[in-house]
Amino acid sequence: MEYIKGTTRFKIEEPTVLSLGKFDGLHRGHELLMDYVFRKKQEGLKAVIFTFDIPPKKNVERVNAKVLTTNQEKSRLFESIGIDYLIECPFTQEVMCMEPELFIEMVVKQLNVKCLVVGKDFHFGHNRRGDYRMLQQYASEYGYEVEVVDKMQEDGRDISSTFVREQIVAGNIEKANELLGYRYFVEGSILHGRKMGRAVLGIPTINLIPTEEKLLPPYGVYLSITEWNGRAYPGITNIGCKPTVEGNNPVGVETHIFDFDEDIYGREVKVSFISKMREERKFESLDALKRQMIHDVAFGKQYFRENQR
Structure with missing residues (x-):
């Protein structure tokens, strides 16, 4: 796996399938995303994950949020499942204030994206104005397809980093491991x-x-x-x-x-x-x-x- 970090000038020439998100803890809630990414990889696209070097919430709110996986741990997890490229974009002031339309253009052009795979709760761009509907809106203009994936559920709620974190804080390690899948x-x-x-x-x-x-x-x-x-x-x-x-x-x-x-x-x-x-x-x-x-x-x-x- 190629691990690209510390720059917004990332570039991939090969056609790619891209999934974007925080990915704090690669848990079972991400399985459906990864399943679709690897189906497209089998069709010949390079599998790419786009995330930020720190959780955006931590930067914006200046809170000392603890993470489920450090950047190093996260990179090893993605490498172990067969991702081809991990993009760890620095969450600079410029990126934080970037309008979502410009963010789409930057990511799609620099990473040669042919397919985007996101969850329904994915937001991006200034004031979180971008969502999966905006990705669909620009799909024909930039020549990519969009796959929107539902969240996996357990105990009547979405499997999420928040759910996992709650269990770890409570000392419910068995339940946290069940939600993570490891x-x-x-x-x-x-x-x-x-x-x-x-x-x-x-x-x-x-x-x-x-x-x-x-x-x-x-x-x-x-x-x-x-x-x-x-x-x-x-x-x-x-x-x-x-x-x-x-x-x-x-x-x-x-x-x-x-x-x-x-x-x-x-x-x-x-x-x-x-x-x-x-x-x-x-x-x-x-x-x-x-x-x-x-x-x-x-x-x-x-x-x-x-x-x-």
């Missing part, structure tokens, strides 16, 4: 910690500090899968700030991988969450924390024995 995850490099897991508690852990914009599940201990070097390893993960350990500890993702003793410091890993086991809490001593961790590990190993990955 396990919610965090990616990042393994950092050196204080080595208390191995030296003091006898339970070695790896430490990952996620980016500030990434939405994390509530503090607590989770059943997890860690992916590294093409393999998946079961374990348990604590999200939080280690209240039992003295000092000002940053919020982190700390994982104990079962029966794993490789040195992966500095390596990129992906930690996916399966289910919440318990809340994070402060113990009266490190010995009490160790007893709880031994119990957590035993529970986790039993879970994975009974539920094959």
